Amino acid sequence: MLLFQTYIMPNHTLNINGKKIIVNVDNDTPLLWVLRDELNLVGTKFGCGIAQCGACTVHVNNVAVRSCSITVSSLNDESITTIEGLSDNGTHPVQEAWKEIDVPQCGYCQAGQIMTASAFLKENSSPTKDEIREAMQGNICRCASYNRIEKAIELAAKNS
């Protein structure tokens, strides 16, 4: 068997949930796997790896981004927020609304849904139903909790 080759991997300084963090990974590593495997921030979920399902959504400079499709080397000083850093103890208005409406079924996609919804409400604080439905169409929920996601976003908009 061939000996496994080892290379020096580059250091990357990231700004995650308000903290400067240095990670030592290959340049092409997607942010998703840095969060999950290096930093144990497992609230950000792996769903498709090609930015089609939204399970891995995080905020980069307050904008919703699919972390599976952004490489660690493309990030510098950007401020990254994951579900773990969205609020203290789940008190963001979107999270509160999720609790109030009792949105989740299996729950796997919900962190991504919440991250997309919270970034969207920052841009549009009083959206119409149709605007909500369009804004959320990049996030798949196989349990199809869509009706409740819609209601929760309406409630969060009302309360924030």
Added chain:
Amino acid sequence: MMKSQKKSISFSRRNFLKTSVLASGGMLIGFNFLNACRPNAIVPIDISKLNFNDFNAFIKISQEGYVTIFSPNPEIGQGVKTSMPMIIAEELDVPWEKVSVSQGLYDPVNYQRQVAGGSQSIRFGWDALRQTGATAKQMLINAAALKWGEEPSSCYASQGIITNANGDSFGYGEVVKEAAVLEVPENVELKESKDYKIIGQDIKNVDIQKIITGKPLFGLDYVTEEMVYASVLRPPSFGKKLVSFDDQNSKKINGVVNVLKFGDKIAVLGTNTWAAMKGKKALICKWSSNTKLESTEDHNKELLKILNGNKFKVNREDGNIEKAFLNSDKNIERTYESPFLPHNCMEPMNFYANVTSDKVHLVGPIQTPAWTVSKISKLLDRKPEEIHLEMTRMGGGFGRRLYGDFAEEAAQISSLANKPVKVVFSREDDMAAGIYRPAIKYRIKASIKDGKITGYHLKEAAINGNMYGLIPNFFPAGCIPNYKVSTANYQSKITTGAWRAPYTNFLAFAEQSFFNELASELGKDHPSLIIELLQNVKGTKDERIQYSAERMEKTINLVVEKSNWGKSSEGIYQGFSAYYSHNTHVAEVADVEMVNGLPVVKKVTVAVDCGIVVNPLGAKNQVEGGVIDGIGHAMYGDFSFEEGTPQSVNFDTYRLIRMNETPQVSTYFVESDLSPTGLGEPGLPPAGGAVANAIKAATSKQLFKQPFVKELGFVESKILG
């Protein structure tokens, strides 16, 4: 058929409960959550010889009166982790605010017998869980009575407080020490449904806080210090075998630590998921096949050949169907076709295994732990006692996690690598190495004579296997004098299995589209025709009949009322469908509007009879999800093979319903005091038919094939839904 909730149970409490005093002064009650919940479960040995390791669930009552229910029951998303403890708390009679529910994770000492229940959990658990709660309450009452020197019958417990005739009271926590050492009482009294305080209330998902803050809950979130990640390359086509492989490039990738061949698969092990996945992509393999590789076109031909032939198994036959067709005024025959479907749980398949010389430790999302342990025991030639399996929360199941192929892979790789290993499927792996809903075709023929349906013959041609034995006894069995169900299958190399509401997920569409056509032919209204037919089965002595005509009629009447059936405003086209499955009766009406020339499903009204609704908030979530999931797959779900190779392997080419395509779902429950039945599946089967019938009303186009977008000819349209 359905048991009343007041009926007492035949098993003995002594056989499934054991109590103990906790070091902290509280009381611990051990019981078996699911396997002993089945009314016909046999408890293997004398309770006195058991220790607490033989129980898989516990109720802890602290000296402060707080109740913790430790449940090993895995949560797939159907809400049983909330609803089942609600049933215990109801009979224990404690305020829900004092109850917390804890998943018995990562506790190999306390949780040895974990059994997942699937959609039957509530139905099987109902009696046993109430008995458990009521028995614990009686023990607390007995302890209080003993302290007071009174008869237990003169004492009363409610909301965590025991009161006697003099008005003295004890909180539960004040008598737990005494209660824990008392004999377990027999024949405890259960509440009447009118006295319920928790059952029937809207209770929120017990894991909601963890879910919305991103806490580790799922299999994919499980990690250990020494673990490596494995990405597995499997044959690219069903029917292909591995000839040779070159892993030089894989081994050059940072973080790749090992490459292992097992069977026709190759595992690339890495210190992180990304390295393992990159390593897999860098493998160069040669594959071969010495058999014909199957394509969707072949399946279509084979299944049609079956339908056109006469080699069928007869599953049920009433009267004389051939005579009915000969003597009729008119016969109508239609064929309905469905593709294979992948499950696409949002959490891709994954499993952790650590195989060492003294034990096998497995952790992950699985619905069938006992079956998986027995398979791995054979695979690794290890005693079942050496294998310990822990279940995590599951990011969806839909049937896929009944099969432990991914756990077997993890065990094999860990055994070869001598390391703890976590197998992680990519989405492509998940969709390409599926255990799919099989492609099925139905042909239904009916005869009409003097304005009545006199004959009904359903033929099923399916891949790999046929409908399970109860289905031929669903509606319209018993309603039509000459009735026949015949089945035949084609054996394929494509792996197939259960998919949310197996068989009925497509059969319901075929049947209810057909009845809609029959109703038009007879000049009748679809729901009225079904109700008319149901009259024929009322009072039947045929014990094979699965559904209840009375319950179905009530359900249909409720949906007709709530949906404004037949009275909808201009521009709204309605379609009706009713179906019984998984012990639950459901009727749905879809409202379709034409937008820019395309039919758009705006609303679905649903009526459900699932007996007592334990948790309406959770129950409605299940129904809403089932309906939208059913519409999504009927509308868009398409999955085909070319030469054994799946043609779509990720969400860029495989379409799942999205939020901008979803209708509003309004759910109504039929009032009932009968035992609760499952809700994870029954909302789904009628949805496709309701939508197809509404599209027919809007466009005059009758749909016969799924996915509908393909048959309607606007595959690319994003607007439909």
